[in-house]
Structure formats: C-alpha cells, structure tokens
Amino acid sequence: MRCCVHSICAFSLCPLVLSDCHPLCHHCAADLHDTGSTCLQCQNARSLLLGDRCVPDCPSGYFVERGACKKCHPSCRTCRGRGPFSCSSCDPGRVLSHLGTCSTACFPGHYLDDNHVCQPCNVHCGSCDSQASCTSCRDPSKVLLLGDCQHESCALQYYLDSSTKTCKGCDSYCLQCQGPHECTRCEEPFLLLEAQCVQECGKGFFADHANHKCMGKIHTPSLHVNGSLTLAIGSMKPLDFFLLNVQDQGGRVEDLLFHVVSTPTNGQLLLSRNGKEVQLDKAGHFSWKDVKEKKVRFVHSREKP
Numbered sequence: 192m193r194c195c196v197h198s199i200c201a202f203s204l205c206p207l208v209l210s211d212c213h214p215l216c217h218h219c220a221a222d223l224h225d226t227g228s229t230c231l232q233c234q235n236a237r238s239l240l241l242g243d244r245c246v247p248d249c250p251s252g253y254f255v256e257r258g259a260c261k262k263c264h265p266s267c268r269t270c271r272g273r274g275p276f277s278c279s280s281c282d283p284g285r286v287l288s289h290l291g292t293c294s295t296a297c298f299p300g301h302y303l304d305d306n307h308v309c310q311p312c313n314v315h316c317g318s319c320d321s322q323a324s325c326t327s328c329r330d331p332s333k334v335l336l337l338g339d340c341q342h343e344s345c346a347l348q349y350y351l352d353s354s355t356k357t358c359k360g361c362d363s364y365c366l367q368c369q370g371p372h373e374c375t376r377c378e379e380p381f382l383l384l385e386a387q388c389v390q391e392c393g394k395g396f397f398a399d400h401a402n403h404k405c406m407g408k409i410h411t412p413s414l415h416v417n418g419s420l421t422l423a424i425g426s427m428k429p430l431d432f433f434l435l436n437v438q439d440q441g442g443r444v445e446d447l448l449f450h451v452v453s454t455p456t457n458g459q460l461l462l463s464r465n466g467k468e469v470q471l472d473k474a475g476h477f478s479w480k481d482v483k484e485k486k487v488r489f490v491h492s493r494e495k496p
Contacts, residue, residue, distance in 0.1 A: 215245035233258070266293045281307065315340040327356070334358055364388040377403055397446055413438045414449075425493040427461075429485035437479070444479055451475040458491045 212219035215238050216230035233245035240259040241249065249260035254270050254277070263270035267278035271291075281293035287308045288294050289301055297309035302319050304310050312318065315333070316325035317340075324338035333340045334351055336358040345351050345358035350368045352359050361368035365388050367376040377388035382398055384405035392398050392405035399406045415436040422428045437444050451460065451471050460471040463486040471477065477487050 213244040216243075219243070268293070313340075331356070362388070379403065397443065420489055422489070422491055424491050427488050427490045430482055430487045430489065431485065432482065435482065447479050449477050449479070449482070455489065458489055461488045461490055462486060463488070 213230055215234055216232070217234040218232040219230045229243050230240055230245060233240055235245070236258075238245040238247060239249055239255060241253070246260065249255055251269055252263050252267075253260040254263060254272055255261075256273070261273070264273070264275045264278070266275045266285075267280070268282050269280045270277045271279050275293075276291045278287060278291050278293050281287050285293040285295065285307075286297055286303055288298055289309050289311065290298075297303050299318060300312050300316070301309040302312055302321055310322065313322060313325060315329060317327035317329045319325045319338075325335055325340045326338075328335050328340035330340065332343060334342055334345055334356055336342045336345060336349065342358075347366055348361050348368075349358040350361055350370050350373075351357075359371075362372060362374055364378050364381045365374035365376070366378050368374045372386060374383060374386050374388055377383045381388040381390060382392060382400075382403055382405050383389075384392060384396065389405065396405040396407055398404075415438075417434055417436055420428060420430075420434060437447060451473055454460065454472055460475070461468045462471050462475075462477050462481060463469075468488075471487075481487050
C-alpha cells in the first residue's frame with residue numbers, strides 16, 4: 192500500500208490514524224509505532240529538529256549537528272559535539288579535563304578552577320594549585336619558594352626540604368637555618384644558643400656579641416679583693432677596679448654581674464640608680480659598668496669604727 196502524509200510518500204502499511212505535523216514542523220512522516228508523527232524538516236531554518244518536534248534551542252545534554260539536536264556522550268553533562276572528548280561540563284563529582292573529557296581529577300600540570308574546569312599550570316610548574324602558585328617545579332635544578340619556581344637556592348630565613356625541593360621557613364628570629372630547630376644565624380639582637388635564637392644566654396654561657404652567639408663558659412670568673420678599703424668614719428668612697436680584681440677567661444668581664452653575699456658590719460653599700468641612692472642588701476647585685484662609672488659606694492657608719 193502506498194501512503195502519503197503532507198507530500199511525503201512511502202510504500203508501507205498505513206497507520207489507522209494519521210496525525211498532523213508539529214506546528215513548527217514543515218515535513219513529517221507518520222510514526223508506525225504510535226498515532227504521532229516524526230518531523231523530518233522544520234519550517235524555520237533557525238529552528239532545530241529534536242525528535243518529533245522543532246525547538247529554538249537544544250536542551251541541556253544535546254548538541255547541534257546539521258540542524259538537529261543530538262544527544263551528548265553519556266559521560267558529559269553538556270557538550271559541543273560527538274564523543275567523550277567534546278564535553279563542556281560534567282556531572283557532580285567529575286571535572287572537565289583539558290582534553291574535553293569528564294574525569295575524576297585533573298591531569299598532571301593542571302589545576303582545578305572555581306568552575307570545576309582543569310586549567311594549565313604556569314610553564315615553570317610541575318604541579319600547581321593556581322596559575323600563580325606552583326606546588327612543585329618542572330626544572331629539577333630549581334627550588335620552590337613561595338609558590339615560585341625561578342630560584343636555584345632558598346632565600347634568607349628559608350631552608351631547602353630536599354625530599355620535596357621546597358623552601359620552608361626557618362624558626363622565629365632565625366636568619367639562616369638547615370632545617371626546623373636547626374638555626375645557624377639569628378636576627379639582631381638575638382643570640383644563637385644551641386641552634387635556637389634567644390635574647391639572653393643564661394647560666395653557664397656568655398654572650399659573644401661580635402659573632403651573635405652564646406658561648407659556653409670553660410673557666411669560672413674570679414674576684415680578688417686587693418687589700419682593704421680604708422676611709423674615715425662617716426665618709427664615703429666608690430668601689431673601683433684597683434680594689435676589685437676581676438678576671439673571666441671564658442668571656443667578657445663587661446658582661447659580669449656582681450652579687451652581694453654579705454653586707455658590711457660597719458657601713459652600707461649604696462648604688463646610684465636613676466639619680467637615687469639605693470642600699471644594697473644581701474642578694475643585691477650591681478654590674479661591671481656600675482663599678483666602672485663609680486656608681487657603687489661604701490659609706491662608713493658614724494656609730495661603728
């Protein structure tokens with residue numbers, strides 16, 4: 192039997208009911224499996240053929256080919272053409288690679304942007320987390336410093352982690368180091384003490400200010416009193432280094448601190464501090480500089496000879 196619908200003819204069994212074309216369809220054929228029709232050509236050249244109807248735009252998950260909407264590859268959410276290498280977006284949990292495929296992660300040398308699209312790293316990067324921040328370097332002769340791969344050695348206050356070729360920060364106040372807690376040089380005015388930077392050297396050490404280090408004391412400082420202090424009753428005399436013979440073979444005498452072990456029985460030790468006279472009692476102390484500047488004085492008591 193010869194059957195014609197809207198000028199389209201075919202030799203076939205005609206359906207019992209012939210349906211009109213979709214309003215936007217110019218030519219259609221009867222669908223032999225149901226009472227509908229299959230559009231063959233749209234009225235408007237700008238319309239796109241989608242199954243049995245014409246639409247102004249293809250829906251999500253379809254692409255345009257020869258005036259018709261074709262379904263994207265199953266791996267794509269949206270696409271620009273046929274096959275798995277033409278994806279333009281992906282389902283949740285997938286990323287769009289630089290090859291146009293949907294995968295679980297970006298390829299090496301690429302990073303994931305805010306739109307879940309893989310972008311190429313900077314040319315100097317082996318890997319990165321953004322265009323401006325490398326996480327490893329492509330050139331093995333370069334080191335990674337603050338996300339940059341254009342340096343051959345680490346800057347001050349950084350050390351090289353050889354396992355990752357990454358420059359990492361030294362400890363606080365450390366100017367140069369070989370690793371964490373391995374300082375070799377400190378910022379001024381800090382001093383190096385056993386690979387750490389300190390403000391004071393502490394017991395058993397003295398400050399070597401020329402080299403910005405704390406040095407261990409080999410010899411104990413010594414103090415010898417040359418004779419006795421003679422002065423009239425009620426009078427006053429400053430202590431000086433003619434009376435006090437001080438030696439420190441393991442450090443600088445200028446850094447020594449004098450501690451009062453016992454107080455005189457016939458007078459008082461006074462220290463001039465901030466324009467005032469302060470009495471030094473047991474456990475009091477004064478510095479080498481105080482003696483040099485004659486700020487430490489002995490005052491003979493008027494009551495005791």
